[in-house]
Amino acid sequence: MTENPTISTRQRQLEALLFAATEPLDLRTLRACLELEPEFDEGIVVDLEVLQVHFEGHGVHLVKTAGKWAFRTAIDLSGLLERHKVVPRKLSRAALETLAIIAYHQPTTRAEIEEIRGVATSKGTLDVLMETGWVRPRGRRMVPGRPITYGTSSQFLEHFGFDTIKELPGLTELKGAGLLDINLPPEFQVPLPDDGAELAQDELPLEEGFYSENTSENSGK
Amino acid sequence: MTENPTISTRQRQLEALLFAATEPLDLRTLRACLELEPEFDEGIVVDLEVLQVHFEGHGVHLVKTAGKWAFRTAIDLSGLLERHKVVPRKLSRAALETLAIIAYHQPTTRAEIEEIRGVATSKGTLDVLMETGWVRPRGRRMVPGRPITYGTSSQFLEHFGFDTIKELPGLTELKGAGLLDINLPPEFQVPLPDDGAELAQDELPLEEGFYSENTSENSGK
Amino acid sequence: MTQGENGDEDWEEPGTERTDPDDKGFIVDVDGFEGPLDLMLALVRTHKLDLTHISILYLAEQYLSFIKEARSLRLDIAADYLVMAAWLTYLKSRLLLPDEPSDDEEPTGADLAARLAFRLKRLEAMRGAAEILMEGRQLHVDFFPRGQPEGITVLRESVYTANIYDLLSAYASGRLRKVVSVIRPGRERRKVWSLKRARAQLEKIIGFDCQWAPIDALLAGFLDDPEERKTVLAAAFGASLEMAREGVVELRQDSAFNPLYVRRKEGEK
Numbered sequence: 001m002t003e004n005p006t007i008s009t010r011q012r013q014l015e016a017l018l019f020a021a022t023e024p025l026d027l028r029t030l031r032a033c034l035e036l037e038p039e040f041d042e043g044i045v046v047d048l049e050v051l052q053v054h055f056e057g058h059g060v061h062l063v064k065t066a067g068k069w070a071f072r073t074a075i076d077l078s079g080l081l082e083r084h085k086v087v088p089r090k091l092s093r094a095a096l097e098t099l100a101i102i103a104y105h106q107p108t109t110r111a112e113i114e115e116i117r118g119v120a121t122s123k124g125t126l127d128v129l130m131e132t133g134w135v136r137p138r139g140r141r142m143v144p145g146r147p148i149t150y151g152t153s154s155q156f157l158e159h160f161g162f163d164t165i166k167e168l169p170g171l172t173e174l175k176g177a178g179l180l181d182i183n184l185p186p187e188f189q190v191p192l193p194d195d196g197a198e199l200a201q202d203e204l205p206l207e208e209g210f211y212s213e214n215t216s217e218n219s220g221k
Numbered sequence: 222m223t224e225n226p227t228i229s230t231r232q233r234q235l236e237a238l239l240f241a242a243t244e245p246l247d248l249r250t251l252r253a254c255l256e257l258e259p260e261f262d263e264g265i266v267v268d269l270e271v272l273q274v275h276f277e278g279h280g281v282h283l284v285k286t287a288g289k290w291a292f293r294t295a296i297d298l299s300g301l302l303e304r305h306k307v308v309p310r311k312l313s314r315a316a317l318e319t320l321a322i323i324a325y326h327q328p329t330t331r332a333e334i335e336e337i338r339g340v341a342t343s344k345g346t347l348d349v350l351m352e353t354g355w356v357r358p359r360g361r362r363m364v365p366g367r368p369i370t371y372g373t374s375s376q377f378l379e380h381f382g383f384d385t386i387k388e389l390p391g392l393t394e395l396k397g398a399g400l401l402d403i404n405l406p407p408e409f410q411v412p413l414p415d416d417g418a419e420l421a422q423d424e425l426p427l428e429e430g431f432y433s434e435n436t437s438e439n440s441g442k
Numbered sequence: 443m444t445q446g447e448n449g450d451e452d453w454e455e456p457g458t459e460r461t462d463p464d465d466k467g468f469i470v471d472v473d474g475f476e477g478p479l480d481l482m483l484a485l486v487r488t489h490k491l492d493l494t495h496i497s498i499l500y501l502a503e504q505y506l507s508f509i510k511e512a513r514s515l516r517l518d519i520a521a522d523y524l525v526m527a528a529w530l531t532y533l534k535s536r537l538l539l540p541d542e543p544s545d546d547e548e549p550t551g552a553d554l555a556a557r558l559a560f561r562l563k564r565l566e567a568m569r570g571a572a573e574i575l576m577e578g579r580q581l582h583v584d585f586f587p588r589g590q591p592e593g594i595t596v597l598r599e600s601v602y603t604a605n606i607y608d609l610l611s612a613y614a615s616g617r618l619r620k621v622v623s624v625i626r627p628g629r630e631r632r633k634v635w636s637l638k639r640a641r642a643q644l645e646k647i648i649g650f651d652c653q654w655a656p657i658d659a660l661l662a663g664f665l666d667d668p669e670e671r672k673t674v675l676a677a678a679f680g681a682s683l684e685m686a687r688e689g690v691v692e693l694r695q696d697s698a699f700n701p702l703y704v705r706r707k708e709g710e711k
C-alpha cells in the first residue's frame with residue numbers, strides 16, 4: 001500500500017472506524033476506540049473535519065447528526081439507491097367479480113355491488129381495485145348517505161384491450177360464449193355500461209382532494 | 222455542496238452505490254443501477270479504477286473481490302476494529318484439509334478428496350463446508366456413478382478477499398511441484414483449479430433442485 | 443471408518459502430543475490420526491525426515507514397527523491402517539529385491555515408492571495450503587465491510603394482471619350465483635301432470651280407437667306450453683306403460699328415440 005500524503009494515520013483510523021460502525025459514533029466512542037485520552041478530543045474533531053472536507057463533493061459524505069458522526073451517501077444520489085421491481089400479481093376471485101360488476105353496472109356504489117354479488121364487499125377488495133388503476137371513484141350518488149360511485153378508468157380499457165366500454169360483451173354474447181346459461185329468467189339483464197366522464201343525472205361531483213388522494217398511486221407510472 | 226473537481230459525477234455515483242451496498246456489486250449491477258448500456262462497461266471500470274487509486278492509503282479501500290467491487294477497511298487497521306470481529310467457526314482439521322483440497326483441485330469429487338487424504342470423508346465434513354457457504358456442489362463428473370463435483374463459491378472468494386481463484390496462495394508453486402494433480406505421474410501437465418460457473422468438459426449439470434437446495438442460503442441475498 | 447474422522451477433534455499440531463523425547467520417540471496411539479497417510483506424515487515429523495528426499499523404505503519400517511507396537515498393546519487398529527501395513531510390507535520386499543525385468547504392466551518398487559512419496563507430499567502441501575489460507579486475511583476478521591449499509595431499496599411495484607376471460611367469467615358466475623339464490627321453492631307453483639291426470643287424458647283421447655297413433659300426436663293439444671311439455675310427456679309415458687301392463691293398450695316403438703305408438707287393445711272394453 002502506498003502512503004497517501006494527504007491523509008494522516010489518525011484520519012485513516014477514523015475513516016475505518018466510521019465505515020465499519022453499525023451506528024453513528026460520538027467523540028467519546030471514537031476516542032475510546034483509538035485508545036486516546038480526553039485531551040485528544042480537539043485533535044480528533046479537527047481530523048474529522050479534515051475528513052469531512054475531503055469527502056465534500058464525493059458520493060459519500062461524513063456527516064454529524066445529533067453529536068454523532070457517520071458516513072452517509074450524498075442526498076442528491078438517493079434516487080440512485082432505489083431500484084424498481086415490478087411484481088406481477090393476480091386479482092382474487094372477489095376482486096375480479098367486483099371489477100366486472102363495476103365495469104358493467106357503472107356508475108355503481110358499494111351497496112349496489114353488494115346487492116348484485118349477494119355478499120359484502122371488503123374494503124380491501126375495492127382498495128386493490130383502486131391500486132390496479134382500473135377502477136376510479138367517479139362521484140357521489142344523490143341518495144341518503146351520498147355513497148361514492150365507482151367506474152372504470154381508461155387504464156381499464158387499455159389493459160383489457162377495449163376501445164370503448166361499449167365493447168364489453170352483452171347478454172347475447174355472454175350466452176353465446178357459454179358463460180351465461182341459456183335458461184335465464186327473462187328479467188335477467190346485462191346493463192349497457194357507461195364510463196363517460198360526465199356525471200350521471202343522479203351523481204354529484206366528488207369533493208376537492210378526494211380523487212387525487214385515492215388515485216395518487218395509480219397516476220404515477 | 223461544493224463541486225469537487227477531482228471526482229466526476231459517475232465516480233460519485235459509483236462511490237455512493239458501493240458504499241450503500243450490502244454486498245459486493247458486479248459490473249452488470251452497477252451499470253444497471255446507473256441505467257447505462259453495456260457499451261459503458263469499459264468506462265465504468267476506468268472510473269472504478271480511478272476511485273480505487275483515490276482510496277489508496279485511506280482507511281477504507283475499494284477492492285475487487287470475486288469479480289465484484291466493494292469497499293473494505295484496510296487490512297492493517299484490523300486491530301482497531303476488534304469489536305466488529307466475528308469469530309469464525311473453527312473448522313476441524315479434516316474440514317480444513319478438505320476445503321483446501323476442494324479449493325486447489327476444483328472441480329473435484331469426494332473420491333478424489335479421499336484419494337488425496339488417504340481416508341474416507343465423513344458426510345459431516347462436506348456438510349459443514351457447505352454450511353459455511355464456501356463450498357458448493359457444481360455438477361456431476363461424467364464417470365460411472367456420476368459423482369458430484371465440488372468447488373468453491375463466490376462467498377469463499379469474498380471471505381478470503383480474493384478476486385479470482387487464481388490468487389490462491391502458493392498456487393504457482395504447488396502447480397510447479399506437480400502437487401495439484403489428482404493422479405500421478407507428476408511429470409504430466411497439471412490442471413489449475415477452476416471455480417468457473419461453466420461446467421468442465423467432463424462435468425454434467427446437477428439435476429434440478431439439487432443445486433438450489435444446497436446453496437439457497439448462499440445465492441439468495 | 444477410521445479414528446478421528448467423526449470425532450473431528452481439533453488436532454492443532456499432530457504429533458506433538460504423541461512425541462515423547464524421553465521414550466522411544468512417540469507414544470503409541472492411533473487415535474486421532476486421519477488415516478494411514480496422516481500417521482505416516484506424523485512419523486515423518488517425529489523422525490524429522492525430509493519429505494523431499496524421503497527414504498520410503500525407512501518410513502515403511504517406522505510405520506510397520508508402529509503398527510506392530512500398537513498391536514502388541516492390543517490397541518484397536520482400523521482396517522485401513524492394517525491394509526497400509528500389508529502394502530508397505532509388500533513394498534519393502536519389492537524395494538529390497540532387485541527388480542526383475544518383467545512385463546511393462548508391473549510398476550517397479552521404485553515407482554510404487556515414488557507414488558507414495560508423492561501422495562505424502564501432496565497431502566502435506568494441502569495441509570500447508572489450508573493453514574496459509576486460514577492465516578490469511580478473512581472478512582469480518584481482518585477486513586470489514588460497511589457496518590451500516592443503507593442498502594439499495596427495492597421499490598416493489600405490483601402490476602395486476604387479468605385477462606378478459608377472467609373478467610367475463612367472474613361477472614357471469616357472480617350474476618348467475620345471484621339468479622340461483624333468488625329462486626325460492628313455492629314462490630311459483632310448477633305445473634306438473636300427475637300419472638292419474640295423464641292416464642285420464644290418455645283414456646279419453648284413445649277412446650275406442652284401435653288404430654296405432656303416435657303418443658305425442660295424441661297429446662298435441664297439451665304440448666304447446668314449453669313449461670308443461672316435459673311433464674306431460676313424462677306422465678303420459680308412465681301412464682301408457684301402466685295401461686299396457688294392465689292390458690288396456692298396446693305400445694310399439696321401432697327403435698330408440700323413434701315415435702312411440704299406442705292403440706287400444708282389441709277386444710278390451
